[in-house]
Amino acid sequence: MAVQDALPGRVGSGGNAVLNDQRVRGVIFQVLLIVAIVSFAWWIIHNTAVNLRAQGIEFGFDIMLDSAGFQINQTLIDYQETSSYVRVYFVGLFNTLLVSLIGIIMATIIGFVVGIARLSNNWIVAKAAYVYIEVLRNIPLLLQIFIWYFAVLRLLPPKREAIDLGPLGLLNIAGWYAPSPVFGPGFDFVVGAILLGLAASFLIRAWARRRQMATGERFPVFWTALALVVAVPIVVYFLADALTKGAPLTMEYATQGNFGPRGGTRIFPEFIGLLFALSFYTASFIAEIVRAGILAVPHGQTEASFSLGLRPGHTLRLVVIPQALRVIIPPLTSQYLNLTKNSSLAVAIAYPDLVSVFAGTALNQTGRAVEFILITMATYLAISLVTSAFMNWYNSRVALVER
Amino acid sequence: MKKPILPLLAGAAFALTAASASAATLDDIKAKGTLQCGVSQGLPGFSNPDAQGNWSGIDVDTCKAIAAAVFGDASKAAFTPLSAKERFTALQSGEVDVLTRNTTWTMTRDTDLGLNFTGVNYYDGQGFMVRKDLGVSSALELSGASVCTNTGTTTELNLADYFRKSDMDYEVVAFEKADEVVAAYDAGRCDVYTTDASGLYAQRLKLANPDDHMILPEIISKEPLGPVVRQGDDQWFNVVKWTLFALVNAEELGVNQENVEEMKDSDNPAIKRLLGTEGSFGESIGLSSDWAVSAIKAVGNYGEMFERNVGPDTELGIDRGLNRLWTDGGIQYAPPVR
Numbered sequence: 066m067a068v069q070d071a072l073p074g075r076v077g078s079g080g081n082a083v084l085n086d087q088r089v090r091g092v093i094f095q096v097l098l099i100v101a102i103v104s105f106a107w108w109i110i111h112n113t114a115v116n117l118r119a120q121g122i123e124f125g126f127d128i129m130l131d132s133a134g135f136q137i138n139q140t141l142i143d144y145q146e147t148s149s150y151v152r153v154y155f156v157g158l159f160n161t162l163l164v165s166l167i168g169i170i171m172a173t174i175i176g177f178v179v180g181i182a183r184l185s186n187n188w189i190v191a192k193a194a195y196v197y198i199e200v201l202r203n204i205p206l207l208l209q210i211f212i213w214y215f216a217v218l219r220l221l222p223p224k225r226e227a228i229d230l231g232p233l234g235l236l237n238i239a240g241w242y243a244p245s246p247v248f249g250p251g252f253d254f255v256v257g258a259i260l261l262g263l264a265a266s267f268l269i270r271a272w273a274r275r276r277q278m279a280t281g282e283r284f285p286v287f288w289t290a291l292a293l294v295v296a297v298p299i300v301v302y303f304l305a306d307a308l309t310k311g312a313p314l315t316m317e318y319a320t321q322g323n324f325g326p327r328g329g330t331r332i333f334p335e336f337i338g339l340l341f342a343l344s345f346y347t348a349s350f351i352a353e354i355v356r357a358g359i360l361a362v363p364h365g366q367t368e369a370s371f372s373l374g375l376r377p378g379h380t381l382r383l384v385v386i387p388q389a390l391r392v393i394i395p396p397l398t399s400q401y402l403n404l405t406k407n408s409s410l411a412v413a414i415a416y417p418d419l420v421s422v423f424a425g426t427a428l429n430q431t432g433r434a435v436e437f438i439l440i441t442m443a444t445y446l447a448i449s450l451v452t453s454a455f456m457n458w459y460n461s462r463v464a465l466v467e468r
Numbered sequence: 469m470k471k472p473i474l475p476l477l478a479g480a481a482f483a484l485t486a487a488s489a490s491a492a493t494l495d496d497i498k499a500k501g502t503l504q505c506g507v508s509q510g511l512p513g514f515s516n517p518d519a520q521g522n523w524s525g526i527d528v529d530t531c532k533a534i535a536a537a538v539f540g541d542a543s544k545a546a547f548t549p550l551s552a553k554e555r556f557t558a559l560q561s562g563e564v565d566v567l568t569r570n571t572t573w574t575m576t577r578d579t580d581l582g583l584n585f586t587g588v589n590y591y592d593g594q595g596f597m598v599r600k601d602l603g604v605s606s607a608l609e610l611s612g613a614s615v616c617t618n619t620g621t622t623t624e625l626n627l628a629d630y631f632r633k634s635d636m637d638y639e640v641v642a643f644e645k646a647d648e649v650v651a652a653y654d655a656g657r658c659d660v661y662t663t664d665a666s667g668l669y670a671q672r673l674k675l676a677n678p679d680d681h682m683i684l685p686e687i688i689s690k691e692p693l694g695p696v697v698r699q700g701d702d703q704w705f706n707v708v709k710w711t712l713f714a715l716v717n718a719e720e721l722g723v724n725q726e727n728v729e730e731m732k733d734s735d736n737p738a739i740k741r742l743l744g745t746e747g748s749f750g751e752s753i754g755l756s757s758d759w760a761v762s763a764i765k766a767v768g769n770y771g772e773m774f775e776r777n778v779g780p781d782t783e784l785g786i787d788r789g790l791n792r793l794w795t796d797g798g799i800q801y802a803p804p805v806r
């Protein structure tokens with residue numbers, strides 16, 4: 066500032082001095098920008114309203130309470146043809162979230178495996194990972210969705226036949242008929258045992274850490290936790306089975322109907338096709354991110370770790386990965402967002418996601434394009450913001466703590 | 469530097485807002501020199517492109533008849549393929565001038581959507597197609613079946629109504645594009661394919677083995693299919709409506725593609741009015757007096773249009789049934805030109 070004031074020509078420009086002040090000018094331009102944006106938004110909205118009215122198209126959200134009249138096959142909440150468009154919205158939203166969430170988990174696991182394999186010293190493993198990445202990320206996703214879907218359909222036996230997966234149910238062209246769990250009276254005890262086991266494990270971990278810090282003695286936390294969370298509940302299960310009438314948990318299987326198996330938990334082929342396409346496609350990008358993250362950790366870190374006597378597995382887990390994560394998390398977030406948004410391609414293969422049933426079928430049955438699209442856009446925005454907020458929080462946790 | 473940005477911006481906004489929404493479609497079309505029709509993405513008999521990209525079908529002919537009535541030249545018709553889901557938005561936004569795309573006339577579409585149906589060029593109804601080896605002979609045996617269909621159609625709603633009414637359960641698999649419905653049904657994903665009966669005959673031709681499939685006897689709905697225009701432009705509405713009526717009247721009066729020129733000399737006053745040798749009916753809808761002559765020359769009368777595209781001698785082989793003239797026991801009926 067002082068330097069600026071001393072500039073020749075600035076001195077004595079009188080009334081303009083205020084306008085020449087950087088801060089004042091900054092504020093003025095901010096205000097102008099806001100006014101411009103608001104007028105533009107107002108113009109768009111006004112124009113839309115005028116044009117809609119001129120064309121005799123109704124506008125309003127009360128239509129959302131009307132009953133939809135069409136059926137949807139995969140619904141995570143109760144839904145009938147008589148349900149309202151509001152319910153259609155939630156059916157679609159949950160289907161979007163379901164495929165996105167499972168897709169994100171699968172893509173992350175595959176992506177990490179492939180990314181690490183890409184750096185393997187084994188020539189075949191590294192090349193296989195390389196080919197995977199190059200092939201999958203260079204074929205358009207929509208095409209991959211079709212390939213997976215129609216491959217799933219063509220490979221599986223027709224509707225009236227099925228591959229018997231034994232305890233896992235039946236599999237055919239109409240999907241996977243997984244067993245449905247039926248909970249008996251004693252199941253509450255099992256759930257209680259699992260929860261108690263989890264709580265105890267956390268306490269034990271904290272205690273073991275403190276003790277290790279203080280004395281250097283190690284405690285087998287993992288095996289203890291496994292025993293508490295898995296073994297104890299199994300014992301409780303058999304106790305409950307013996308003490309109450311009826312098993313705590315039974316599995317209900319599909320039965321043979323006129324047109325193939327019926328009942329059980331249906332996993333639709335549309336879901337499987339979309340899930341696989343999204344996961345394998347996004348994994349190819351995640352693999353590159355993971356590779357870049359690991360390469361970003363200087364080799365000196367590994368050497369230092371080795372010279373401290375850490376084994377390679379420990380070196381990767383305790384030294385390299387935590388540092389690599391700092392590089393990995395931000396771009397990983399955008400991949401998660403991409404996967405969620407890409408799930409809207411579902412409509413191509415009849416998976417009833419939000420875009421397909423709400424911004425698609427429902428919009429078309431009512432003709433209320435503006436309302437349905439506005440709600441859908443706001444929803445995707447909200448999902449994306451929540452995802453990035455979570456990832457930002459996680460990023461700040463793994464970020465370098467300066468000591 | 470102190471330019472009055474804000475007033476300028478606001479002024480521009482007002483100016484642009486004033487852009488009128490309901491233009492005179494007919495004038496626009498004449499100025500453009502082409503008539504843009506929304507059609508399906510490929511439904512044999514109705515609107516289907518061949519390998520060279522030439523469109524044919526009863527809906528395509530309806531569009532060509534309108535182009536001929538307006539320009540005296542059917543080749544001025546241009547086609548925009550639209551999925552069931554896209555079609556109304558495309559018409560509302562002005563991307564197409566008229567929708568000739570096997571579209572069912574319903575109350576919502578005619579009122580809420582800001583559209584007007586101009587008539588019916590094909591009386592249809594919804595049917596079911598199944599594999600013959602399924603051993604089903606009636607739609608009432610379909611409880612528990614999975615059904616493939618198109619989203620954004622009346623088909624979806626009728627299906628739900630029918631199964632609910634008959635107390636049967638089912639599973640719907642609804643695709644946006646017709647080709648995917650065919651592919652999924654053909655792969656065996658669904659037991660049943662449902663759409664307008666005419667559509668079933670047409671899509672059956674696309675299956676790997678058309679003879680392995682049969683259409684069940686039940687027709688579960690009324691599907692009057694016809695051209696659609698935007699609401700609020702009565703002149704254009706009249707042009708489309710009366711072009712269709714002219715084709716039906718022509719059949720009734722025995723005027724066809726071949727004899728239309730001779731018929732101009734006919735003594736029958738109804739024919740004279742239709743062909744513009746008496747009165748000024750063409751002028752009253754903003755066209756020339758020989759509007760109907762051009763339309764009939766381009767595609768023939770309604771009966772010829774039907775026989776050529778979907779009739780018994782075509783691949784589809786559909787009986788005229790309901791689409792016979794009212795004088796022949798059908799319900800095709802056009803108000804008189806007078």
Ligand SMILES: N[C@@H](CCC(=O)N[C@@H](CS)C(=O)NCC(=O)O)C(=O)O
Nearest residue numbers: 508509510552571572621622646667
């Ligand atoms: N008439 C019904 C159904 C129209 C419809 O979309 N039918 C499908 C199946 S026959 C179709 O035209 N497919 C061809 C395409 O999408 O290009 C309606 O207006 O909702």
